[in-house]
Amino acid sequence: MFRLLIAIPAAISLFSQSLPIDSNRLRAHIRFLSSDLLEGRAPGTRGGDLTEQYLASAFEAAGAKVQMQAVPLVGVSMEPGSKISIDSRELTWRTEVFVTIASQQKSASLTGSFVFAGYGLQEVYANSDVRGKIVVLLAGNAPGQAASAASRPATKLKEAAQLGAAGVLILSKMIAPNAGREQLQLQLKPDAPALSFSGTITETAAQKLGWVVADLTAKAAAPGFQPVSLPGMAQVELKAALRTMSAHNVIATVAGSDPLVESEQILYSAHWDHLGMSSTGEDRIFNGAVDNATGCAALIEVARAWAALEPKPKRSAVFIATTGEESGLLGATYYAANPVFPLQQVKLGLNLDGLAPGPKPTGFFALGPANTDAWPLLEEGARRLSVPLRPDPKPELGYLFRADHFALMNAGVPAYSLLPLDEAGQFSATYMSSRYHKANDEYSPDWDMTSNETMSRLAFTIGISAASRP
Numbered sequence: 128m129f130r131l132l133i134a135i136p137a138a139i140s141l142f143s144q145s146l147p148i149d150s151n152r153l154r155a156h157i158r159f160l161s162s163d164l165l166e167g168r169a170p171g172t173r174g175g176d177l178t179e180q181y182l183a184s185a186f187e188a189a190g191a192k193v194q195m196q197a198v199p200l201v202g203v204s205m206e207p208g209s210k211i212s213i214d215s216r217e218l219t220w221r222t223e224v225f226v227t228i229a230s231q232q233k234s235a236s237l238t239g240s241f242v243f244a245g246y247g248l249q250e251v252y253a254n255s256d257v258r259g260k261i262v263v264l265l266a267g268n269a270p271g272q273a274a275s276a277a278s279r280p281a282t283k284l285k286e287a288a289q290l291g292a293a294g295v296l297i298l299s300k301m302i303a304p305n306a307g308r309e310q311l312q313l314q315l316k317p318d319a320p321a322l323s324f325s326g327t328i329t330e331t332a333a334q335k336l337g338w339v340v341a342d343l344t345a346k347a348a349a350p351g352f353q354p355v356s357l358p359g360m361a362q363v364e365l366k367a368a369l370r371t372m373s374a375h376n377v378i379a380t381v382a383g384s385d386p387l388v389e390s391e392q393i394l395y396s397a398h399w400d401h402l403g404m405s406s407t408g409e410d411r412i413f414n415g416a417v418d419n420a421t422g423c424a425a426l427i428e429v430a431r432a433w434a435a436l437e438p439k440p441k442r443s444a445v446f447i448a449t450t451g452e453e454s455g456l457l458g459a460t461y462y463a464a465n466p467v468f469p470l471q472q473v474k475l476g477l478n479l480d481g482l483a484p485g486p487k488p489t490g491f492f493a494l495g496p497a498n499t500d501a502w503p504l505l506e507e508g509a510r511r512l513s514v515p516l517r518p519d520p521k522p523e524l525g526y527l528f529r530a531d532h533f534a535l536m537n538a539g540v541p542a543y544s545l546l547p548l549d550e551a552g553q554f555s556a557t558y559m560s561s562r563y564h565k566a567n568d569e570y571s572p573d574w575d576m577t578s579n580e581t582m583s584r585l586a587f588t589i590g591i592s593a594a595s596r597p
């Protein structure tokens with residue numbers, strides 16, 4: 128029946144009207160997943176464990192087969208007594224400097240000199256030796272340069288670690304207000320190169336040390352820039368409490384119907400984790416309703432719609448609710464390195480993260496590689512649901528590198544995050560400034576779920592095309 132419908136253009140609008148995705152079910156998942164009871168869904172907490180169990184049960188009830196992938200994480204909380212002094216002057220902790228132990232040890236104690244390496248790009252280091260030194264970097268990318276994978280903090284830290292640097296300090300206007308919260312890291316393999324620490328130093332503190340930030344910024348943007356040493360010698364004494372935990376990627380599958388291509392997959396993902404709770408404030412719970420109860424709800428309902436198809440599409444569908452996204456795409460990165468099903472067999476990855484509620488979106492955009500043979504499927508889905516596919520409205524923000532699809536894209540999978548455009552802007556206009564990563568990212572029964580229903584249908588339709596094509 129299904130194949131017959133998609134083969135007849137006249138039936139297309141009927142098809143999209145009757146797609147089995149129900150906004151009341153989406154709403155029900157969002158209401159529970161963003162409730163105070165789940166305490167902000169931090170990995171390795173009671174609320175996080177409850178979230179995993181809810182997702183596993185919901186996928187099972189939807190008709191998918193569930194397995195849990197343990198993701199080994201270490202929570203690092205910096206303890207009092209941690210300090211960095213430069214030429215015997217102690218920097219003010221959390222005002223001028225804040226770093227986290229990156230070696231997953233309880234303490235770090237070292238003395239080191241500084242080297243400024245601009246934006247920390249691989250090619251900059253070619254003729255210099257940063258072993259045992261503290262590398263000072265600028266955040267982001269040079270003015271006029273497009274955001275890239277190399278401008279991600281994780282890439283910069285990894286690069287410096289591989290070169291044997293002792294630590295990394297990134298220059299910044301201020302220390303992030305949430306610095307000091309427990310930081311989650313993927314457990315290091317015993318022989319992996321690791322920094323002792325990484326963190327932030329403010330530009331004001333840097334100026335006091337005689338590091339002229341404007342000059343350094345100009346130098347870093349000049350062609351042929353090479354690392355330069357900076358004055359001062361650091362004494363670093365750090366202490367941390369470590370919490371080893373196992374959070375899970377919740378993986379659900381619906382097998383394909385054609386033995387010849389059943390091993391090929393359409394891979395859907397949405398992160399389930401959020402920021403947990405803060406230690407102070409009136410509302411301490413980061414509910415993460417939009418970010419990302421909405422994506423999880425869509426994931427479950429796409430799985431239900433898929434499992435209900437008879438016959439099933441030729442290829443299989445895999446639904447992964449990932450952990451640790453808020454700490455740097457940890458669950459997705461772990462999956463890309465330890466895939467349960469071969470990554471070369473993934474024909475298309477679709478990630479859902481931050482689906483704002485509202486009326487039918489005026490369009491959508493897809494973060495991911497445009498030059499793949501999967502791209503036309505996105506265009507086809509756009510036509511079918513009459514939701515135009517548009518360019519990323521703000522590429523300079525680098526969202527392309529900041530959602531779970533990136534971890535898969537980095538591993539060679541044609542993977543995309545699908546996001547709604549809402550030009551009327553009722554919700555999204557204020558969401559980023561007033562709710563994103565704040566305690567008031569909360570669900571309200573007044574939410575119009577039309578946008579969420581449309582985006583779920585879109586993800587379903589695109590996936591089915593990919594799973595059914597010759």
Ligand SMILES: [Zn+2]
Nearest residue numbers: 418419480481
């Ligand atoms: Zn998110």
